Amino acid sequence: MADTTLMDKLVSLCKRRGFIFQSSEIYGGLGSVWDYGPLGVELKKNVKDRWWHAMVHARDDIEGLDAAILMHPKVWEASGHVAGFTDPLVDCRHCKNRFRADDPRIKGTPGQPDAQCPVCGSKGTLTEPRLFNLMFKTFMGPVEEQAAVVYLRPETAQGIYVNYINVLNSSRQKVPFGIAQIGKAFRNEITPGNFIFRTREFEQMEMQFFVKPGTDEEWFERWRGWRMEWCQGLGLTPGRLRFHRHGPDELAHYAKDAFDIQYEFPFGWQEIEGVHNRTDFDLGRHQQYSGKKLEYFDQAANQRYIPYIVETSAGADRVTLTLMVDAYREEIVEGETRVVLGFHPALAPIKAGVFPLVKKDGMPELATEVYHALKRRFPVFYDDSGAIGRRYRRMDEAGTPFCVTIDGETVANRTVTVRHRDSMAQDRIGVDQLETYLREQLGA
Numbered sequence: 001m002a003d004t005t006l007m008d009k010l011v012s013l014c015k016r017r018g019f020i021f022q023s024s025e026i027y028g029g030l031g032s033v034w035d036y037g038p039l040g041v042e043l044k045k046n047v048k049d050r051w052w053h054a055m056v057h058a059r060d061d062i063e064g065l066d067a068a069i070l071m072h073p074k075v076w077e078a079s080g081h082v083a084g085f086t087d088p089l090v091d092c093r094h095c096k097n098r099f100r101a102d103d104p105r106i107k108g109t110p111g112q113p114d115a116q117c118p119v120c121g122s123k124g125t126l127t128e129p130r131l132f133n134l135m136f137k138t139f140m141g142p143v144e145e146q147a148a149v150v151y152l153r154p155e156t157a158q159g160i161y162v163n164y165i166n167v168l169n170s171s172r173q174k175v176p177f178g179i180a181q182i183g184k185a186f187r188n189e190i191t192p193g194n195f196i197f198r199t200r201e202f203e204q205m206e207m208q209f210f211v212k213p214g215t216d217e218e219w220f221e222r223w224r225g226w227r228m229e230w231c232q233g234l235g236l237t238p239g240r241l242r243f244h245r246h247g248p249d250e251l252a253h254y255a256k257d258a259f260d261i262q263y264e265f266p267f268g269w270q271e272i273e274g275v276h277n278r279t280d281f282d283l284g285r286h287q288q289y290s291g292k293k294l295e296y297f298d299q300a301a302n303q304r305y306i307p308y309i310v311e312t313s314a315g316a317d318r319v320t321l322t323l324m325v326d327a328y329r330e331e332i333v334e335g336e337t338r339v340v341l342g343f344h345p346a347l348a349p350i351k352a353g354v355f356p357l358v359k360k361d362g363m364p365e366l367a368t369e370v371y372h373a374l375k376r377r378f379p380v381f382y383d384d385s386g387a388i389g390r391r392y393r394r395m396d397e398a399g400t401p402f403c404v405t406i407d408g409e410t411v412a413n414r415t416v417t418v419r420h421r422d423s424m425a426q427d428r429i430g431v432d433q434l435e436t437y438l439r440e441q442l443g444a
């Protein structure tokens with residue numbers, strides 16, 4: 001049974017604790033666009049850093065790239081996005097709302113008198129489905145004319161394809177090799193929603209792996225396994241991740257085979273990452289549209305070919321949402337509800353809270369000393385306001401795995417208590433051992 005109230009609670013916690021805010025909220029918000037607050041930006045950065053480490057730093061066969069969002073408009077003709085990146089939509093002539101033609105809330109057949117608008121309830125006011133391109137357009141240069149139309153990229157992948165020869169020529173890579181990129185993408189989604197699950201501006205973490213034709217299926221299988229391992233390594237609940245293979249009617253225009261890695265959200269099983277066998281479709285089309293040779297000369301095989309591409313494409317915002325949904329729990333402790341975000345310590349935005357038990361007897365001075373020492377190593381948070389129990393609860397909601405309390409004993413013998421978020425157990429540690437202790441606990 002879907003727990004839709006969990007999403008409401010999460011949205012409210014995200015605002016309260018500074019993870020995520022509605023964009024332009026003081027103006028009433030902008031539809032399905034969100035801003036990351038102090039804790040959210042750290043959490044998402046931890047996701048991106050972990051991905052970058054696994055894909056670029058920990059491997060010898062992948063290079064990084066940061067291509068521009070704006071690209072030559074022909075890129076999107078070649079990629080098939082101008083012609084094919086569309087959703088069939090219907091408009092209500094009465095209330096002016098727009099829906100996907102397959103919106104399950106529509107009763108009857110759009111365009112026919114029996115069709116009923118799911119928003120205003122009018123009958124016979126829905127238009128026939130029309131194709132609507134999801135790319136955002138803008139204009140380059142001072143004159144708003146057709147010739148100057150450029151698009152905000154709907155995927156980061158194309159920036160990699162058009163740079164593949166540049167990377168190949170400037171690095172020591174040979175096929176098989178990959179190029180990884182993290183960056184913003186934009187889609188004028190018609191049915192966005194579920195908080196940051198489907199938004200109009202989002203970040204992708206994409207990797208394109210260039211392989212010899214004929215070896216694509218084995219590389220596809222390898223990447224499918226590696227990407228699932230990475231998702232599992234985020235500490236998500238076992239059993240809430242699965243593969244979904246695309247049927248022929250689901251495959252994107254470029255794909256020969258595709259698997260989604262899905263997570264079980266409160267609103268059902270949904271994709272968090274796609275692994276696609278894009279064949280030589282993209283490079284072949286860019287070669288055709290640009291007139292530039294994009295073949296690779298394979299010295300070992302003494303052969304020229306356009307490499308096949310295995311793509312792994314994850315959403316940084318979607319993975320961040322997944323972590324928050326998975327981590328959220330409520331417990332009754334001493335008759336009160338405790339809300340916890342039980343993040344994997346390596347992903348938590350703040351690693352430790354530092355608290356003087358009371359604001360006297362030398363405790364604030366010692367706590368400040370401990371705080372500054374730890375701050376050189378980890379993101380830590382100093383808090384001396386309110387009862388200690390309330391300070392613990394605030395850190396539980398922020399997902400902080402440890403709280404360090406400076407008390408009377410610290411003043412006497414330079415030891416502190418370290419309280420563990422999940423078990424609430426407390427250890428007493430010497431101030432001198434604290435950094436090493438936390439580093440071990442965090443695996444940092």
Ligand code: GAP
Binds near residue numbers: 199200273313
């Ligand atoms: N280059 C291939 C590609 O873009 P996709 O399945 O359309 O494939 C890949 O997108 C990933 O990007 C998705 O698994 C999802 O995590 C993320 N994504 C796509 N559209 C999104 C949106 N509107 N809001 C948030 N994330 C999105």
